[in-house]
Amino acid sequence: MTPVRPSLRLEKSLLAAGRVTVIGVDEVGRGAIAGPVAVGAAAVTIDVRRVPQGLADSKLLSQARREALVPVVTRWARTAVGMASAQVVDEQGIVAALGLAGSRAIGTLVQDGVSLDGAVVVLDGSFDWLTRALPAEHRPLDVQVRVKADRDCASVAAASVVAKVARDDLMIAAHDEAPHYAWASNKGYGSTAHYDAIRAVGPHELHRKTWLHAATSVALDGFAELDAVDG
Structure with a gap:
């Protein structure tokens, strides 16, 4: 198109x-x-x-x-x-x-x-x-x-x-430091690979922690798993 x-x-x-x-x-x-x-x-x-x-x-x-x-x-x-x-x-x-x-x-x-x-x-x-x-x-x-x-x-x-x-340039550069989040391809948006990496290794300082959905099942800052928070 x-x-x-x-x-x-x-x-x-x-x-x-x-x-x-x-x-x-x-x-x-x-x-x-x-x-x-x-x-x-x-x-x-x-x-x-x-x-x-x-x-x-x-x-x-x-x-x-x-x-x-x-x-x-x-x-x-x-x-x-x-x-x-x-x-x-x-x-x-x-x-x-x-x-x-x-x-x-x-x-x-x-x-x-x-x-x-x-x-x-x-x-x-x-x-x-x-x-x-x-x-x-x-x-x-x-x-x-x-x-x-x-x-x-x-x-x-x-x-x-x-x-x-x-x-995009900023997120691609950040990918080199933390390639498991696949930022070079998703640019920080919530792809499956991105959420899988958060579950596996936790959030990065570049993450908007208040925006992470409960589906990630990540415990932040010593608290229990997130309640559902939509961005």
Whole structure:
């Protein structure tokens, strides 16, 4: 199946209405049981060119295609990726972790010279988890949520690609230290091999311990087996 090709229709309409910069934002790793959540950001301005060939929502692309797109995307837009660790997910919850990762991505764009004056964020989804996590110096920043923006909007699709590749690279590197979890293939999501390894050797520091399902039958921190906890 050919991936849906995103367009610049929304970005160009926002820029034509007077916005100076449109920042597409998307998250990766929300549903994993190990590893960080990652949030990508891709900023485009009025001189934005046509959509890079082959760009699509990262979930619809092969690993090889995503990796090939990263240098293309980073020339086409100003990009950044922020992350929040499994420990943050455990201690503060997924919404706070997403906000922290997103604020870090926006902060990196600012450090790289992207002005937030006249900027608007297009955030994939139906819930704004970003605004309240932004530091005071980055407010007010207009954040507009849009369902399936990662499929339809080129800036958001670009953000999804850079975030996915950055997070995958981290999990592949972690695989070398702990190959029994099969992170090189599952990237921290709950595959059968992943759960089998947790049962056999216990959790790693990269695991979101509050997210491990009772099916793993793992005792954590000296306590009895987990009650059912869904992520």
